[in-house]
Amino acid sequence: MGIGFHEFTFLKYCKKNKDFQTLSTLGRQEVYLNKDNDYVSKKSATFVKEKYALIAAILFTLESNLIENSIFGQTEPLFILFGLASFYFIIQKNQRYQLLAFIFAGLAFDTRINGIVLIVLLFFALTLKIKNHESSIKKLVFGIALFLLIISPVHIIEPILHDKPIFPFINTVTVTILEEQKHYSTYESSEDTSSSEIILNAIKNELSHIIRISIPYLIIFFPIGIIISLKNIDFKVKMLFLISIISLILAIPQYTVSNEFRNLFFLIPFLCIFSVIGIQKLTEKTEIKNIFLILLVAGLILLSANFLRERYDIDKEYFLEKDDFGKYIVDNYDGNISGNIRLEIIRNMPDLKLSSSHFNDKLAYFDPGLTIDSIPQLMKYSKENMIDYLIIEEGVVQKHYPIFNEFLMNKDQHMYLEEVFDSNKLDYKKFNAKIFKINWELYNER
Amino acid sequence: MSVNDRTRISSLIYKIEEKISFFTDNPVISLFVIGVIALGIRVLFFEPEIPIRQDANAYFWYAMDMSILKYFPVSAHANDGWPMVLSGIFSIFNFSTYLDYTILQRITTMIISVVTIIPIYYLARKFFQPSYALVGAALFVFEPHIIQNSLLGLTEPLYIILGISAFSLFLSENKKLMYCSFGIIAFSTLVRAEGIILFGILAILFFVFNKRNKKIISKFFIAIFIFIIIFGSMTAIKANANNDGLESTSALNIVRWAANPITGNEEIKTDVVVNGIETLSKRIAQSMIPYFALFVPFGLILLLRDENKNKLLIIVSIVIYLIALVRMLSIVSDLRLMLILYPLFAILSLYTIQYLTQKLELKKIFLVLIIGGCLILSFYFLYSDNNSEYEKEVIVFANYMVDNVEVSNNFYPESGLVYGAWVSSNLNFPSLSYSVEYSGPELLDYVKNSYDYLEKEAESVEEYIILSREQGLTHLVVDGTDKRSSYFNDLFYNEKKYSYLTKEFDSTKQGYKQYKVKVFKIDYRDFDSTLRK
Numbered sequence: 001m002g003i004g005f006h007e008f009t010f011l012k013y014c015k016k017n018k019d020f021q022t023l024s025t026l027g028r029q030e031v032y033l034n035k036d037n038d039y040v041s042k043k044s045a046t047f048v049k050e051k052y053a054l055i056a057a058i059l060f061t062l063e064s065n066l067i068e069n070s071i072f073g074q075t076e077p078l079f080i081l082f083g084l085a086s087f088y089f090i091i092q093k094n095q096r097y098q099l100l101a102f103i104f105a106g107l108a109f110d111t112r113i114n115g116i117v118l119i120v121l122l123f124f125a126l127t128l129k130i131k132n133h134e135s136s137i138k139k140l141v142f143g144i145a146l147f148l149l150i151i152s153p154v155h156i157i158e159p160i161l162h163d164k165p166i167f168p169f170i171n172t173v174t175v176t177i178l179e180e181q182k183h184y185s186t187y188e189s190s191e192d193t194s195s196s197e198i199i200l201n202a203i204k205n206e207l208s209h210i211i212r213i214s215i216p217y218l219i220i221f222f223p224i225g226i227i228i229s230l231k232n233i234d235f236k237v238k239m240l241f242l243i244s245i246i247s248l249i250l251a252i253p254q255y256t257v258s259n260e261f262r263n264l265f266f267l268i269p270f271l272c273i274f275s276v277i278g279i280q281k282l283t284e285k286t287e288i289k290n291i292f293l294i295l296l297v298a299g300l301i302l303l304s305a306n307f308l309r310e311r312y313d314i315d316k317e318y319f320l321e322k323d324d325f326g327k328y329i330v331d332n333y334d335g336n337i338s339g340n341i342r343l344e345i346i347r348n349m350p351d352l353k354l355s356s357s358h359f360n361d362k363l364a365y366f367d368p369g370l371t372i373d374s375i376p377q378l379m380k381y382s383k384e385n386m387i388d389y390l391i392i393e394e395g396v397v398q399k400h401y402p403i404f405n406e407f408l409m410n411k412d413q414h415m416y417l418e419e420v421f422d423s424n425k426l427d428y429k430k431f432n433a434k435i436f437k438i439n440w441e442l443y444n445e446r
Numbered sequence: 447m448s449v450n451d452r453t454r455i456s457s458l459i460y461k462i463e464e465k466i467s468f469f470t471d472n473p474v475i476s477l478f479v480i481g482v483i484a485l486g487i488r489v490l491f492f493e494p495e496i497p498i499r500q501d502a503n504a505y506f507w508y509a510m511d512m513s514i515l516k517y518f519p520v521s522a523h524a525n526d527g528w529p530m531v532l533s534g535i536f537s538i539f540n541f542s543t544y545l546d547y548t549i550l551q552r553i554t555t556m557i558i559s560v561v562t563i564i565p566i567y568y569l570a571r572k573f574f575q576p577s578y579a580l581v582g583a584a585l586f587v588f589e590p591h592i593i594q595n596s597l598l599g600l601t602e603p604l605y606i607i608l609g610i611s612a613f614s615l616f617l618s619e620n621k622k623l624m625y626c627s628f629g630i631i632a633f634s635t636l637v638r639a640e641g642i643i644l645f646g647i648l649a650i651l652f653f654v655f656n657k658r659n660k661k662i663i664s665k666f667f668i669a670i671f672i673f674i675i676i677f678g679s680m681t682a683i684k685a686n687a688n689n690d691g692l693e694s695t696s697a698l699n700i701v702r703w704a705a706n707p708i709t710g711n712e713e714i715k716t717d718v719v720v721n722g723i724e725t726l727s728k729r730i731a732q733s734m735i736p737y738f739a740l741f742v743p744f745g746l747i748l749l750l751r752d753e754n755k756n757k758l759l760i761i762v763s764i765v766i767y768l769i770a771l772v773r774m775l776s777i778v779s780d781l782r783l784m785l786i787l788y789p790l791f792a793i794l795s796l797y798t799i800q801y802l803t804q805k806l807e808l809k810k811i812f813l814v815l816i817i818g819g820c821l822i823l824s825f826y827f828l829y830s831d832n833n834s835e836y837e838k839e840v841i842v843f844a845n846y847m848v849d850n851v852e853v854s855n856n857f858y859p860e861s862g863l864v865y866g867a868w869v870s871s872n873l874n875f876p877s878l879s880y881s882v883e884y885s886g887p888e889l890l891d892y893v894k895n896s897y898d899y900l901e902k903e904a905e906s907v908e909e910y911i912i913l914s915r916e917q918g919l920t921h922l923v924v925d926g927t928d929k930r931s932s933y934f935n936d937l938f939y940n941e942k943k944y945s946y947l948t949k950e951f952d953s954t955k956q957g958y959k960q961y962k963v964k965v966f967k968i969d970y971r972d973f974d975s976t977l978r979k
Contacts, residue, residue, distance in 0.1 A: 215826050220740060220819035224812050230455050231808075282802040282812070292744050292801070299739035306735050310830065395954040395962065409957055429939030430926075432954060 082108035106150025202255035225274030321431035335388035497866025527637030559596030608634035632676035722776030745794030
């Protein structure tokens with residue numbers, strides 16, 4: 001059901017360890033990380049009994065959003081692995097493990113910016129856990145130093161060497177909130193929006209995505225788990241709530257630039273744990289619970305498989321033609337290009353280099369990174385980057401270039417965009433696009 | 447977090463639990479709230495500008511005729527119960543457009559579907575406490591397949607409400623009401639012929655439930671009598687109107703209809719059964735999405751362990767109906783045929799939900815959370831399955847067809863909107879069906895003078911044109927979907943190969959985003975010369 005990084009890690013873990021162990025085994029009463037290495041059982045990271053911890057692992061493994069994400073080769077599986085490792089060490093009673101928590105938090109931060117959540121959690125955890133104030137500060141300082149050491153190559157040294165601001169994400173978020181830039185995924189309308197609206201919009205999107213990541217099945221169980229946990233809050237449960245809340249708060253700036261529900265994927269393992277807390281409570285006083293759990297897992301498999309089946313109903317022929325058209329452009333055109341089928345062009349460019357554009361000796365593809373919704377905006381961007389050609393796909397929803405649809409309907413009004421090629425000439429069955437050359441002389445004469 | 451904080455949170459949770467008790471103690475209010483939410487969802491996904499399709503159109507015209515004529519007109523379709531009810535509603539209103547009446551038809555099915563929570567609540571009460579019965583009603587009425595079906599103006603909502611009301615009355619302790627259930631089953635048989643299966647189920651259960659009663663035979667005759675009086679009188683009216691004896695009464699012919707293909711040679715029989723079982727398995731899996739999968743399988747086990755005698759109703763109904771579905775689904779693979787089982791799935795789910803929550807102190811909060819979760823899953827399902835933009839483009843195209851095409855191939859299901867587009871733009875209402883002379887595009891299905899499908903009989907575009915030429919084929923409509931023959935898809939993607947066809951319409955050029963369709967006019971002179979070559 002997907003052989004991505006997430007499943008790979010899962011399977012590898014299963015093979016390596018005598019006990020059935022996955023990333024989600026945080027919920028087990030007896031946490032056996034590796035008996036052979038004397039990393040023996042600790043009655044510490046406990047939320048539910050062992051049997052239910054296994055259900056948590058199943059909930060996590062079958063979670064269709066994560067399965068889907070894992071086959072794209074993106075950062076989330078590694079981030080979740082490091083993040084959970086850090087969280088695991090945070091909730092250990094033995095304070096020696098705190099340093100490991102900082103190390104994994106650093107690695108998680110290197111993988112995705114959301115890793116900042118863990119350092120904030122560590123700060124809270126140490127404050128709550130360590131009674132001795134002086135020792136607490138010492139540990140925190142040492143841990144933060146360790147964290148900075150790990151993240152410095154990517155977030156500090158490398159930007160300095162390339163003469164860029166350190167922590168470039170902070171700059172991107174600031175520019176967006178100050179209304180200086182519109183991003184593809186957060187674009188909503190051509191009307192100007194204020195900073196507060198951008199933030200409110202980000203919060204609204206985030207809240208809707210909490211529900212989105214709970215589909216197809218966690219939504220039934222995790223609210224019950226939250227209610228049960230609220231009735232009996234100990235340190236570990238407190239950490240569980242804290243990491244969820246901190247993740248949500250820190251995701252708000254991220255949502256100003258990227259309205260993608262994968263921003264919240266780190267929450268999924270915690271929702272799985274809340275879910276099993278609920279399932280354990282619901283079944284603890286009942287008979288034939290094993291049969292229930294088996295049938296529950298069967299139901300989860302059906303829901304997850306159906307969810308993935310629906311999302312993977314894609315037209316292979318169309319995508320192959322699209323890719324072929326990208327290759328055709330790369331083989332037959334010189335100069336600066338912008339417009340649709342970005343991925344297919346970049347993918348087919350040999351000796352690809354990256355600066356403000358994706359380029360090689362012959363061709364450069366420019367991606368505005370923001371939504372183009374007017375002809376003046378399109379031409380301004382094209383002029384600034386000396387664009388020669390625009391690629392426009394027909395009959396699709398233009399998320400990145402809403403202006404293209406209007407242009408296609410009123411081509412006659414924009415004679416400076418000359419059609420130089422139609423994909424129909426390549427006898428494609430499903431893909432349809434045109435290449436337009438910008439006649440700058442004509443444009444300037446207008 | 448201090449001890450005080452914890453206590454505060456706990457007391458808040460218990461307060462919420464108490465507040466929810468108000469609703470479980472007042473099932474009428476709860477049912478009203480559930481009904482309002484359910485109706486709200488239906489309204490949200492309701493697209494009034496999209497006309498009804500084939501089956502719903504047939505019911506529409508019969509109801510329209512009856513509401514004008516005030517008697518039973520000749521019936522060309524199997525199930526008359528729904529248009530009979532609809533005609534009564536049509537006669538109350540006086541609209542001037544087709545669309546207004548179809549909206550009324552669809553709003554009626556939406557309301558019937560929502561009102562079904564009442565018999566479901568009463569049926570669930572035969573098994574569970576009121577709080578769980580309310581959950582059962584919610585599970586049914588929020589189910590996305592049920593919601594989608596209720597928006598179409600078809601027979602199922604009425605069939606389900608009658609079937610479940612009959613079941614509910616059958617389990618009543620008041621024996622007179624038990625007899626009423628046979629009367630209601632007779633009505634359900636008029637709505638859909640499969641109602642006869644429900645009659646069979648109740649007949650079996652009648653003997654099971656009354657086996658110690660010495661007067662069982664005479665009582666059974668009373669039940670049969672009630673059924674026959676209602677069903678028979680309507681059958682007689684229909685036979686009289688159609689003047690064909692009992693030929694058009696589908697429920698009476700259902701056994702013959704079901705048996706015919708099976709009683710042929712052994713090979714066909716096996717094929718039919720295998721095909722039916724395969725389709726049934728798929729449809730059961732489909733009906734478990736998005737939330738029954740979590741509750742129904744375990745509910746079945748709990749049902750078998752239950753000592754309540756009423757469980758026999760669920761068991762017998764499911765077993766007999768599933769057997770019948772093997773046959774029905776081997777012919778028509780539509781999930782609609784299974785919708786009558788959804789209330790029973792809701793009851794099975796309640797077994798699991800009761801098992802999980804009955805011993806918990808915060809039971810009511812958990813029940814609300816479960817309903818909330820199911821509601822969100824349902825909403826997501828409906829939202830992701832909603833292709834209203836596509837449908838709106840199909841409507842625009844249907845209007846193009848009405849204005850520009852005389853005779854073309856049928857391209858079902860999209861072509862189903864062509865008739866509605868023609869009626870909307872050409873007729874004033876109220877109108878009688880036989881006073882309407884259809885002058886819209888003719889959509890060819892069969893080879894002339896036979897029931898062989900043209901698209902199946904032909905193996906190429908040329909063969910299709912030859913087979914349809916005599917019926918006046920002027921245009922070919924191709925949309926490249928997997929519902930079409932490979933040769934039509936070849937035309938869609940390789941139009942240059944067909945020199946005798948002139949492209950008159952391309953949706954991509956017209957700015958359509960979702961529906962990709964092309965219309966070609968046939969130049970028969972060119973076609974003939976191509977053939978000669």
